[in-house]
Amino acid sequence: MQIMKFKLEDKFYIKEKINLCLGYFDGVHLGHQELIKKANNHIGVFSFEFNNVNLKNKRHLTSLEDKVSLFENLHVEYFFVLSFDEKVKNLSKEEFIVFLKERININKIIVGEDFTFGINKSGNVSTLQKYFTVDVVHLKQINNIKIGSSNIVKLIEEGNIKLANEYLNRFYTITGVVEKGYQEGHKHNFPTANVSLNNYIKPLDGVYACFCLVNNKRYLGMCNVGVHPTINLLKQEILEVNIFSFNEDIYNQKIQIQFVEFIRKEKKFININELYNQLQIDKEKCLQILNSI
Numbered sequence: 001m002q003i004m005k006f007k008l009e010d011k012f013y014i015k016e017k018i019n020l021c022l023g024y025f026d027g028v029h030l031g032h033q034e035l036i037k038k039a040n041n042h043i044g045v046f047s048f049e050f051n052n053v054n055l056k057n058k059r060h061l062t063s064l065e066d067k068v069s070l071f072e073n074l075h076v077e078y079f080f081v082l083s084f085d086e087k088v089k090n091l092s093k094e095e096f097i098v099f100l101k102e103r104i105n106i107n108k109i110i111v112g113e114d115f116t117f118g119i120n121k122s123g124n125v126s127t128l129q130k131y132f133t134v135d136v137v138h139l140k141q142i143n144n145i146k147i148g149s150s151n152i153v154k155l156i157e158e159g160n161i162k163l164a165n166e167y168l169n170r171f172y173t174i175t176g177v178v179e180k181g182y183q184e185g186h187k188h189n190f191p192t193a194n195v196s197l198n199n200y201i202k203p204l205d206g207v208y209a210c211f212c213l214v215n216n217k218r219y220l221g222m223c224n225v226g227v228h229p230t231i232n233l234l235k236q237e238i239l240e241v242n243i244f245s246f247n248e249d250i251y252n253q254k255i256q257i258q259f260v261e262f263i264r265k266e267k268k269f270i271n272i273n274e275l276y277n278q279l280q281i282d283k284e285k286c287l288q289i290l291n292s293i
Helices: 030-037 064-073 093-103 124-127 149-157 163-167 271-291
Strands: 002-006 014-022 045-050 078-084 102-113 134-137 172-179 193-196 206-214 217-226 239-242 253-264
Touching: 014 030, 014 078, 030 045, 030 134, 064 078, 064 172, 078 217, 093 102, 093 206, 102 124, 124 134, 134 217, 149 163, 163 172, 193 253, 206 239, 206 271, 217 253, 217 271, 239 253, 253 271
Parallel strands: 002 078, 014 045, 014 102, 045 078, 102 134
Antiparallel strands: 172 193, 172 253, 193 239, 206 217, 206 253, 217 239
């Protein structure tokens, strides 16, 4: 896959005819996957990277790096990433269309029926149809609920990971570098790898069954999102994962945590022993869930 990151003023032209999917593609969920399937071949995806200070810290379902990996698996050939700044924000719908025409040899455009573009969302599917051949993909639904990034975010924040995963057509995944923590878990045979949530959508505080990818190998595990209130109460939530049957030093390494199922909410225990007794119960439940997949 060819990745092209550029600014509004950058000049280039792709001569190969491209079937171009337009959108932000946060989550690369089932609806997005339908767009890409509709493109069929010579697939290009056109999206944005937020560089404005106010938008840079916006929480997301997928980082740019995550999108690259997911698009490669979906056989996307070109990934166009426009740096989103004030100039892009203020483009008229006509200016955006000219911008596309001057840079990409578009065979057809594929969008969802609710796609909008241009300043104040002034452009829509009808606008595109005046200038391009357009394939419109109807909104994908499950049980009459729209599969969209905002609905998936809501499910994750409520702890409904199973349904969020169904909409994503994969496990919700957070990628991060392992940081040094208090190492309290080592004393009780529950060592954890601590990972910052960065700008990912934060799941509901609590314990989850998860898979953990370390050096491209998948391990069973359980993770906790929260401030571990029983010991060393934190000011900010972190993600801690206990990787089962694993004892390697992975500090400063990048790992992936795949959320499988919500187990329980985070709570403050009376003492350390009560906490670790509960963690043993949680572990057994996680093993039961993960081994059944």
